[in-house]
Amino acid sequence: MAERPSAAQEALSKVEDQLSCLVCLEPYTNPRLLSCFHVYCQHCLEDIVTHNRQGQLECPKCRRPTPLPPTGVSGLQAAFNVHHLFDIQETLEKIKEPQKLACEKCSKTTRKATSFCRQCTKFICDMCTTIHKEYEEFEGHEVVTLEKVEGDLIRLVSPKKTSPRCPKHDEKMKLYCEPCGELICRDCLVHIHKDHKYCVIADTFESHKKEILDSLGPVEKQLEATDTALVNLDGRHAEIIEHGGKIATNIHSKFNEIRRALDAREGELMAELEGHTQQQLKSLSAQREEVEILQTQRSSCLHFVRESIRTGSPGDVLKMKQGVVKQVRELVDTFDPNTLEPRETTNTCFVPSAQLVKECKKFGALCCVNIPQKAIADQKVTAYCRFLSPKNSAPPEAKLISKRTDKATKCVVKERGKGKYEISYQPTVGGASELIVRVGGEEVAGSPFPVAVKTPIDKLGTVIKTINDLKRPHGVALNQAGEIIVAEHDAGIVSIFSPTGDKLRTLDTRGTAVGEMEYPRGVAVDGDDNILVVDAGNHRLLKFSRGGDLIAAVGSHGDGPGQFNNPIGVCVNSVNGKVYVVDFGAYCVHIFNSDLTFSSKFGSKGSGNGQFDSPYDVASDRSGCVYVVDAGNYRVQVFTPDGGYLRQFVMRGSGNGELSGPVSICVDSDDLVYVGEYGNDCVSVFTCEGVFLKSFGSRGSGPGQFISPYSIAVDQCGVVYVSDYGNNRVQIFS
Structure with missing residues (x-):
């Protein structure tokens, strides 16, 4: 052995x-x-x-x-x-x-x-x-026994972190020229970089190292995404093989009934199925190679930079800093998340024909259905059904059903030749819907297909549902399952409702202890479906799991880092994962990392750029820009993810896009900005550049009317959820 x-x-x-x-x-x-x-x-x-x-x-x-x-x-x-x-x-x-x-x-x-x-x-x-x-000269030396060395071989040899010498003046390069991004010696500073801003490497290395490591954050997320994508691709690979096997079994069972008449036809269909399955697998294999390349690039990036920082001297690391940060940014900018989604689906099915004996020569069909995942209400949308066995003459039947109203939309099916059919439908109600496709009386694989019907902005404003009997609802948010999360200010609770408005559960820990709430205001949901709540009464930010277990609680009353003076609004930036909290009493916005450790804050009292007078709510768009409603200054200000001022739009007015007491804000998946106005009791819609599109609502207690619309949420279909604070309800619009 x-x-x-x-x-x-x-x-x-x-x-x-x-x-x-x-x-x-x-x-x-x-x-x-x-x-x-x-x-x-x-x-x-x-x-x-x-x-x-x-x-x-x-x-x-x-x-x-x-x-x-x-x-x-x-x-x-x-x-x-x-x-x-x-x-x-x-x-x-x-x-x-x-x-x-x-x-x-x-x-x-x-x-x-x-x-x-x-x-x-x-x-x-x-x-x-x-x-x-x-001996004193060996102080600080780490001596380990050979037995310990055997168990710790990775740390066997300490990196030799020697300072590089200047090739021009043969001196140690202990300075870093920030404009040039170069290591320099004292003679270089005097003769070449005289008026440049510089720093001593030993004094500023940690901040530069942190900047390099911080640049790796998006790469880590992209690496996680590629890992997940590879698992999904392997899973889809297995699903297609398994699904192909199931279809094959179905084909066998049908053909056994009339075996002698259908032997030849069965062989044809099996060959078609095999060819289609192999084509899908080949496509998936090609996509997998693409994702593996993305994974390799990002893994190599993380490994190289971290090992370089661990093993290199400060000079070596700073010498490579400018180039590495540029390369990392290029790596991040060229990342396309669409590459990670499997391009092939298990949309193949076996459809038995009617009148088996008479139609035995063309019995059965394999078909694929391509359904648009996003439709626009009141606009014609087309889906396609393609038969892999083009001689089959059984046309598909289809209907679109709204999940909110159960109303069916008529679908028109037209044959386009060569086994292709066009399914057209014109939705009249926004929101989640399902397209049901049948061939020969049986639903095809994947049916019903989900369709997100988005109402055009010019049609938005119809109340489709109302959640009543709430106690001063303030914040409203949606999780990935479409559940509606509402902070009830006066009740000191957070209630969770189903997409249809049925109450599911409650976070009802009222009190002053850690994890309890006095006056919950803003709510938000992070990428892991955790619920974030700002508690104005206890001056705290809380994080709960979707089920309601407390994960973290930070903050207290004060003006120090991470302390609050009446926090009121909260959002999660989908780009950097950070949490933004509007501090009404401190006239600023706090920025927390995803684990709720304090990062920074921006803003002060005033009317200048980047200043606030009664800030109420905060939101972010697809690029990570942060929007803050500044009620006292009758405007919306837009900032970079780090709090740098970019622009503002709309000043004081009484309609047509002129804001009066803006108190809530939300940005949808198309970067449209929804602003709730206390003074006009309406919701106004703008582009991200501040171009006014429309308003809906007025003061009152009837359907579509408001008394203080304190929070807004918008789902992927463009359905708008508004917390109607004064009327103790949440209204849902399409």
């Missing part, structure tokens, strides 16, 4: 794998970094450039292009972290046979090594170990 490799041998094998160039398959020589964070030998990259007529440097692994600097391949960023791996490799070679190790520190080379000093990177004997412990 073969002897199991030692821990050192296994670690050495892993390190050697990381030290081999993917082009020449030899250990790296002068390793260079591409913009995709893959590393290759300099001479290998120069060969690639030489053989490429366009002069484009394309990564051999992921095919991402890297722009060449004027100096060519030699001007690319050096992968200095690779040198640390060579140091580890050298030490691992020695420890493969620890019984043969001799002391490398003292003159008695016959003494057996028993420990390892990480700072000296030498194996030492017992006497040298004692000297390390007793």
